[in-house]
Amino acid sequence: VGAFEWHDTVIGTMRFVPMGGGLSAMERLLNDRPQLLPLSPGSSWEFGRLVLDPEYRAGADLLQRCVFLAVSHLIENFGCVNAYASCNQILSRLYRRFAFSVIADDVRVSGEEKPYNLIHARAADVLLAAAVGDNERTAASRLLGT
Amino acid sequence: LRAEFAMNQHFETARVSPSPYAGWTPALAPSGRTAPRRGELPLQELEFRRLRTPGEIAEIQHLRSEIHLPVATLRSAEFGTLEKKETRKASWEPSSGMTP
Numbered sequence: 277v278g279a280f281e282w283h284d285t286v287i288g289t290m291r292f293v294p295m296g297g298g299l300s301a302m303e304r305l306l307n308d309r310p311q312l313l314p315l316s317p318g319s320s321w322e323f324g325r326l327v328l329d330p331e332y333r334a335g336a337d338l339l340q341r342c343v344f345l346a347v348s349h350l351i352e353n354f355g356c357v358n359a360y361a362s363c364n365q366i367l368s369r370l371y372r373r374f375a376f377s378v379i380a381d382d383v384r385v386s387g388e389e390k391p392y393n394l395i396h397a398r399a400a401d402v403l404l405a406a407a408v409g410d411n412e413r414t415a416a417s418r419l420l421g422t
Numbered sequence: 423l424r425a426e427f428a429m430n431q432h433f434e435t436a437r438v439s440p441s442p443y444a445g446w447t448p449a450l451a452p453s454g455r456t457a458p459r460r461g462e463l464p465l466q467e468l469e470f471r472r473l474r475t476p477g478e479i480a481e482i483q484h485l486r487s488e489i490h491l492p493v494a495t496l497r498s499a500e501f502g503t504l505e506k507k508e509t510r511k512a513s514w515e516p517s518s519g520m521t522p
Binding site: 325 | 464465
């Protein structure tokens with residue numbers, strides 16, 4: 277778990293779980309769909325539990341900045357290559373803007389009317405999609421060695 | 423359009439009128455700085471920090487209520503196990519071919 281902070285003030289948090297050790301719920305879902313496993317070689321992580329403090333929610337720019345910071349950290353410190361997440365259909369459309377694509381749309385969740393989606397992206401693509409402005413694009417390129 | 427609508431709902435943009443935060447007084451951040459108003463966060467000053475200690479995790483517990491998990495997930499008998507993860511490699515189960 278990591279925190280998005282403005283100086284000492286926590287703005288929000290996000291959780292990343294490494295895949296491959298049986299720790300993530302995503303692995304169980306993917307194990308039922310072996311054709312999706314893995315989509316590309318390299319380390320895979322489950323993204324989730326992204327939450328922003330209601331007092332600071334202010335639209336897409338903040339979300340984009342948070343995704344950029346978190347994925348930068350994950351790539352730099354853990355060499356993340358693949359990003360997976362599960363979410364409802366509406367949020368899966370939202371995360372398209374961060375390079376995620378739907379790899380399964382038939383995950384039935386008890387108590388939920390509509391099926392959930394599994395989404396996947398290359399972490400590098402998420403980073404580039406989240407980068408705004410020359411500074412972030414330069415930082416992303418440096419991090420990705422491009 | 424639906425995604426855009428959802429995002430606006432999900433992240434409650436400042437375009438809401440009348441603003442439910444019109445009378446909101448900026449809090450004093452722990453550093454002594456006055457926290458910026460909603461929508462005025464200097465994004466380039468944000469940082470991401472990995473939380474490592476139980477104390478650090480405890481400080482963000484208030485955000486848990488903002489995470490809307492499926493009801494079935496919350497009621498699952500495995501919820502506690504799945505939420506309280508042990509991430510030392512020694513504790514990992516043999517699993518898929520993916521490597522972290």
